[in-house]
Amino acid sequence: MEKVDVTVIGAGVAGLSAAAELAGEGRELVVVERHDGFGREASSRNSEVIHAGIYYPRGSLKARLCVEGRELLYRLAEEEGIPAKKIGKIIVALDERDLSVLEDLKRRGEENGVGGLRLLSRAEVLEMEPNVRAAGGLFSPETGIIDSHRLMEHFEKRALTSATFAYNCELTGLQKADKGYLVVIRDADGEEFCFLSRVVINAAGVGSQKVAELAGIDTAAAGYTVHPCKGEYFRVRGGPGERTNRLVYPPPTGISLGLHVVIDLQGGVKIGPNAFYVDEIDHTVDEGHLEEFFKGARGYLPALKRESLSPDMAGIRAKLFREGEETRDFVIRSEDDRGLPGLVTLAGIESPGLTASPAIGRYVKTLVGDFI
Ligand SMILES: Cc1cc2nc3c(=O)[nH]c(=O)nc-3n(C[C@H](O)[C@H](O)[C@H](O)COP(=O)(O)OP(=O)(O)OC[C@H]3O[C@@H](n4cnc5c(N)ncnc54)[C@H](O)[C@@H]3O)c2cc1C
Numbered sequence: 001m002e003k004v005d006v007t008v009i010g011a012g013v014a015g016l017s018a019a020a021e022l023a024g025e026g027r028e029l030v031v032v033e034r035h036d037g038f039g040r041e042a043s044s045r046n047s048e049v050i051h052a053g054i055y056y057p058r059g060s061l062k063a064r065l066c067v068e069g070r071e072l073l074y075r076l077a078e079e080e081g082i083p084a085k086k087i088g089k090i091i092v093a094l095d096e097r098d099l100s101v102l103e104d105l106k107r108r109g110e111e112n113g114v115g116g117l118r119l120l121s122r123a124e125v126l127e128m129e130p131n132v133r134a135a136g137g138l139f140s141p142e143t144g145i146i147d148s149h150r151l152m153e154h155f156e157k158r159a160l161t162s163a164t165f166a167y168n169c170e171l172t173g174l175q176k177a178d179k180g181y182l183v184v185i186r187d188a189d190g191e192e193f194c195f196l197s198r199v200v201i202n203a204a205g206v207g208s209q210k211v212a213e214l215a216g217i218d219t220a221a222a223g224y225t226v227h228p229c230k231g232e233y234f235r236v237r238g239g240p241g242e243r244t245n246r247l248v249y250p251p252p253t254g255i256s257l258g259l260h261v262v263i264d265l266q267g268g269v270k271i272g273p274n275a276f277y278v279d280e281i282d283h284t285v286d287e288g289h290l291e292e293f294f295k296g297a298r299g300y301l302p303a304l305k306r307e308s309l310s311p312d313m314a315g316i317r318a319k320l321f322r323e324g325e326e327t328r329d330f331v332i333r334s335e336d337d338r339g340l341p342g343l344v345t346l347a348g349i350e351s352p353g354l355t356a357s358p359a360i361g362r363y364v365k366t367l368v369g370d371f372i
Helices: 014-022 061-082 098-113 122-128 148-159 205-214 288-299 353-371
Strands: 004-009 028-034 089-093 118-120 136-140 144-146 163-166 170-177 180-186 192-202 227-237 247-249 260-263 269-272 309-319 331-334 343-347
Touching: 004 014, 004 180, 014 028, 014 148, 014 192, 014 343, 014 353, 028 180, 061 144, 061 148, 089 098, 089 122, 089 353, 098 136, 098 309, 118 122, 122 136, 122 180, 144 148, 148 353, 170 192, 170 205, 192 353, 205 288, 205 309, 205 343, 227 288, 269 288, 269 309, 288 309, 331 353, 343 353
Parallel strands: 004 028, 004 192, 028 163, 089 247, 192 343
Antiparallel strands: 089 136, 118 136, 170 180, 180 192, 227 269, 227 309, 247 260, 260 269, 331 343
């Protein structure tokens, strides 16, 4: 039977980054992806924001890997010609009560090592963003945007030096073997193939729970139950009074960063994402949600017109908690202690997973260390 060193399940930005880091040094890798190319799920269905690292609890993987990933991303973008721009962001206070939230966020961001954060008065917000009405703001100069497709293309190219990409192949079996795992995959024609892999990286996004179950992990006990949470976007095709110069966010909610103004590298503007839990993976946008977007964004962008909004796209977050439950950190861990040496699980890789991606790949490599 064919043997490889490393199998990565999932060609989203996290799996691709891990594959890029593990490539080379004579290692043989396989990347298994059920779609016909990389980044067809969360990794291409997001705001493409390079987060500064403000929101996350001190010492969490989200905070550490976001700050490290952000620095790596800006460097990568410059060295590899990946389109990216440090356009900055303002989190706005919708009314006076939100001002203390901004102060808390500033403190938390600084604890996480985010530089340049500055509280803004009502007048300062207006001066920087003449179309925005707010009681105050928190300016983050380190926040930016990146072309996620070009980033993933870069990781794929690096991985290709020693990886085979098994696109259109779904993982259907994962069994502990003598020295590694018996990996079973099924292609688009329904044909099954199996091979042995010393190391397996579960980077399957919303599919990570299923992959962990295939390996025999009790996912409920392990805390790997995925609660898919959808986020839709509406495009803004309006006049100059309906756009902003920077990313503009309201204060975060328990399960999302709030309906914000997203600016892409071509200058296009969107509002989103909203956040609601779903049972099925369906990326259509419900036109009936237009009013929610209009009312939400009008709170700080008063000239926005209802008729300027049209449905755009949606992504699904692989959350590990429901609304009202305590938020969860990224899970990136070796399953050695569950009797599964060489298996690494990535679960709950929601925002800021895109920003953190270069650091996630490096972190996975440290966990794999002894097994390759
Ligand atoms: C609406 C939204 C907005 C976001 N905004 C931002 C942002 O602005 N900035 C930021 O930093 N982060 C953001 N994020 C988070 C970021 O997009 C994710 O953290 C990141 O894309 C996760 O990458 P991933 O590789 O873990 O998952 P995915 O991109 O979902 O990749 C997982 C892959 O695994 C494959 N797979 C699953 N099961 C199997 C199987 N059995 N066999 C084979 N293949 C399988 C899937 O097809 C998929 O391609 C956002 C996310 C969403 C949903």
